Amino acid sequence: MEVRDIGEFNLVERILKAITPxxxxxxxxxxxxxxxxxxxxxxxxxxxxxPGFAIVGTKDLLVEDIHFRRxxxxxxxxxxxxxxxxxxxxxxxxxxxxxYALVGLALPAGTDVDFVKRLYRGMNRCCKRYCFSxxxxxxxxxxxxxxxxxxxxGAAKKKYILTRSGARPGDLVAVTGTFGDSGAGLHLLQKGGxxxxxxxxxxxxxxxxxxxxxxxxxxxxxxxxxTALIDSSDGLAASVGxxxxxxxxxxxxxxxxxxxxxxxxxVAADGKIAPYRMALAGGEDYELVxxxxxxxxxxxxxxxxxxxxxxxxxxxxxxxxxxxGKKQNIATKGFEHFGxx
Amino acid sequence: MEVRDIGEFNLVERILKAITPxxxxxxxxxxxxxxxxxxxxxxxxxxxxxPGFAIVGTKDLLVEDIHFRRxxxxxxxxxxxxxxxxxxxxxxxxxxxxxYALVGLALPAGTDVDFVKRLYRGMNRCCKRYCFSxxxxxxxxxxxxxxxxxxxxGAAKKKYILTRSGARPGDLVAVTGTFGDSGAGLHLLQKGGxxxxxxxxxxxxxxxxxxxxxxxxxxxxxxxxxTALIDSSDGLAASVGxxxxxxxxxxxxxxxxxxxxxxxxxVAADGKIAPYRMALAGGEDYELVxxxxxxxxxxxxxxxxxxxxxxxxxxxxxxxxxxxGKKQNIATKGFEHFGxx
Numbered sequence: 001m002e003v004r005d006i007g008e009f010n011l012v013e014r015i016l017k018a019i020t021p022x023x024x025x026x027x028x029x030x031x032x033x034x035x036x037x038x039x040x041x042x043x044x045x046x047x048x049x050x051p052g053f054a055i056v057g058t059k060d061l062l063v064e065d066i067h068f069r070r071x072x073x074x075x076x077x078x079x080x081x082x083x084x085x086x087x088x089x090x091x092x093x094x095x096x097x098x099x100y101a102l103v104g105l106a107l108p109a110g111t112d113v114d115f116v117k118r119l120y121r122g123m124n125r126c127c128k129r130y131c132f133s134x135x136x137x138x139x140x141x142x143x144x145x146x147x148x149x150x151x152x153x154g155a156a157k158k159k160y161i162l163t164r165s166g167a168r169p170g171d172l173v174a175v176t177g178t179f180g181d182s183g184a185g186l187h188l189l190q191k192g193g194x195x196x197x198x199x200x201x202x203x204x205x206x207x208x209x210x211x212x213x214x215x216x217x218x219x220x221x222x223x224x225x226x227t228a229l230i231d232s233s234d235g236l237a238a239s240v241g242x243x244x245x246x247x248x249x250x251x252x253x254x255x256x257x258x259x260x261x262x263x264x265x266x267v268a269a270d271g272k273i274a275p276y277r278m279a280l281a282g283g284e285d286y287e288l289v290x291x292x293x294x295x296x297x298x299x300x301x302x303x304x305x306x307x308x309x310x311x312x313x314x315x316x317x318x319x320x321x322x323x324x325g326k327k328q329n330i331a332t333k334g335f336e337h338f339g340x341x
Numbered sequence: 342m343e344v345r346d347i348g349e350f351n352l353v354e355r356i357l358k359a360i361t362p363x364x365x366x367x368x369x370x371x372x373x374x375x376x377x378x379x380x381x382x383x384x385x386x387x388x389x390x391x392p393g394f395a396i397v398g399t400k401d402l403l404v405e406d407i408h409f410r411r412x413x414x415x416x417x418x419x420x421x422x423x424x425x426x427x428x429x430x431x432x433x434x435x436x437x438x439x440x441y442a443l444v445g446l447a448l449p450a451g452t453d454v455d456f457v458k459r460l461y462r463g464m465n466r467c468c469k470r471y472c473f474s475x476x477x478x479x480x481x482x483x484x485x486x487x488x489x490x491x492x493x494x495g496a497a498k499k500k501y502i503l504t505r506s507g508a509r510p511g512d513l514v515a516v517t518g519t520f521g522d523s524g525a526g527l528h529l530l531q532k533g534g535x536x537x538x539x540x541x542x543x544x545x546x547x548x549x550x551x552x553x554x555x556x557x558x559x560x561x562x563x564x565x566x567x568t569a570l571i572d573s574s575d576g577l578a579a580s581v582g583x584x585x586x587x588x589x590x591x592x593x594x595x596x597x598x599x600x601x602x603x604x605x606x607x608v609a610a611d612g613k614i615a616p617y618r619m620a621l622a623g624g625e626d627y628e629l630v631x632x633x634x635x636x637x638x639x640x641x642x643x644x645x646x647x648x649x650x651x652x653x654x655x656x657x658x659x660x661x662x663x664x665x666g667k668k669q670n671i672a673t674k675g676f677e678h679f680g681x682x
Contacts, residue, residue, distance in 0.1 A: 135386035
């Protein structure tokens with residue numbers, strides 16, 4: 001059986017099952033020194049290093065021609081995005097303050113030194129913007145393609161950490177920003193477009209330079225009104241699915257409430273595409289998807305103007321989609337590696 | 342100019358220069374939250390998260406057919422070694438207690454699921470042995486070959502952290518264990534040998550299953566007698582070179598004092614090879630290389646029986662090698678990626 005037969009999400013589930021009993025949450029050795037308060041399976045892990053204070057950490061691998069292409073993005077953009085997608089996982093833990101980044105780089109021997117310099121320039125730019133400090137790394141050779149591995153660490157008050165698992169039936173499902181832009185930008189790049197229109201350029205830019213939502217996540221955490229939080233790396237459908245699964249619940253999502261940019265609406269209309277598909281499954285928007293206690297949304301919206309309610313958590317363990325009140329038959333689980341997206 | 346033209350060590354120096362001013366040690370944003378006490382360029386970084394208490398972190402990338410080969414090692418051995426080489430970097434920071442490991446895995450879609458399971462079994466084994474807890478990770482697809490990215494975090498009292506830069510002229514250079522075994526084991530594997538003799542099997546095992554030296558490093562740190570510490574990932578010559586460079590000093594190394602295993606002595610004698618070359622440049626022994634205040638070695642040796650003095654730190658900034666008191670002409674800088682080893 002090959003990994004393509006079971007897909008990424010299934011593989012990750014098997015890995016989680018394999019590691020938890022041996023050395024997972026609450027492992028005996030570590031327990032005494034720094035208790036793991038959030039273990040494998042969330043956007044990041046969190047370990048309580050002093051009472052009420054946790055170190056939060058996450059890592060991502062970016063593989064050339066899978067996560068980025070050198071003919072689509074400048075070295076600076078590739079560097080910036082490598083950092084931003086990791087930072088987004090930290091932001092998705094709630095009130096997390098950025099600390100450090102570690103960078104592992106595997107390079108073919110023929111890589112231009114100037115490319116490496118410009119890659120780091122982009123990484124530095126993202127680090128400065130979000131207050132991370134580049135603290136170390138590893139540089140090795142690769143036989144084919146560039147691989148960028150980024151680990152990011154942050155600090156959080158334990159009480160402000162939000163995981164995927166706190167949603168309860170009746171909670172509103174809410175999101176920041178707009179959905180589908182990044183997937184649409186990728187689609188334009190795949191078609192060979194370089195963004196000849198302002199709309200195209202906007203969507204491509206959204207794909208190449210995502211912005212982690214630290215401020216919005218911190219406001220959600222401090223409000224006490226949010227019950228679960230995740231970022232939307234794999235698309236809205238996957239994010240809602242992960243929250244529902246981790247919380248032992250289901251959800252009802254109103255497709256017509258999903259915020260879409262004017263650029264994506266226009267491009268979708270031109271191409272006669274239903275814009276919601278890309279919002280659900282396109283992935284890489286790196287917006288926040290959260291659940292909010294009933295009755296607390298309006299107050300929260302005042303603090304986070306980009307927050308939009310798109311649905312509600314349901315008791316029954318299934319995800320249902322509605323368009324203008326009419327149930328839709330949608331099967332997507334979001335973007336998945338190993339070709340089962 | 343390509344990275345192969347300048348080599349790994351030179352590339353890393355350029356990267357360090359590029360990142361330090363922007364967001365390096367003592368960066369403004371981070372300073373307030375968790376001061377970086379050891380920054381890029383050492384085996385690991387260290388950040389003081391509460392007074393006198395630091396989080397120590399390191400990361401390594403392992404690329405199939407460069408760092409490991411699936412026809413030479415079992416999945417369990419590959420998993421174990423991925424963890425052990427990272428752990429060795431943490432051990433090389435002095436009195437560091439293991440905490441967490443993060444694993445990033447890039448897999449071709451055709452990878453056998455059983456391989457992944459067995460890889461994690463090996464990782465788990467190493468984690469349990471050294472008291473790490475697998476805290477999270479990332480699983481993505483790769484177009485060619487498996488890439489394993491490991492990040493490890495530990496905790497250390499700030500006063501017990503040892504870096505590469507504390508060596509002073511007159512300090513003894515000392516090492517744990519024996520040198521050249523791993524390089525010799527790799528050499529046997531490259532020649533197609535499967536270890537048909539006990540000596541061959543011993544050397545191959547040393548290559549496939551290195552052991553981080555946590556206990557020895559902690560004893561060195563607590564003694565107050567050690568002034569600098571590094572592990573020997575790239576060979577003894579590179580380790581001594583890194584300490585000398587970071588400390589603004591040089592060193593004199595007695596080749597005849599370098600500890601060699603009986604297995605490697607016998608195999609080298611059979612092949613009419615000078616055993617010291619492999620000890621200097623073979624790499625991957627993952628032993629400790631440290632400097633010790635003059636007059637403190639004998640006492641330290643009682644606590645760390647495997648400790649051997651192999652030379653002395655010199656004021657002049659060059660590394661000289663002696664064999665039975667006679668100066669040798671040796672130019673190796675140790676193993677380097679991008680083909681300049």
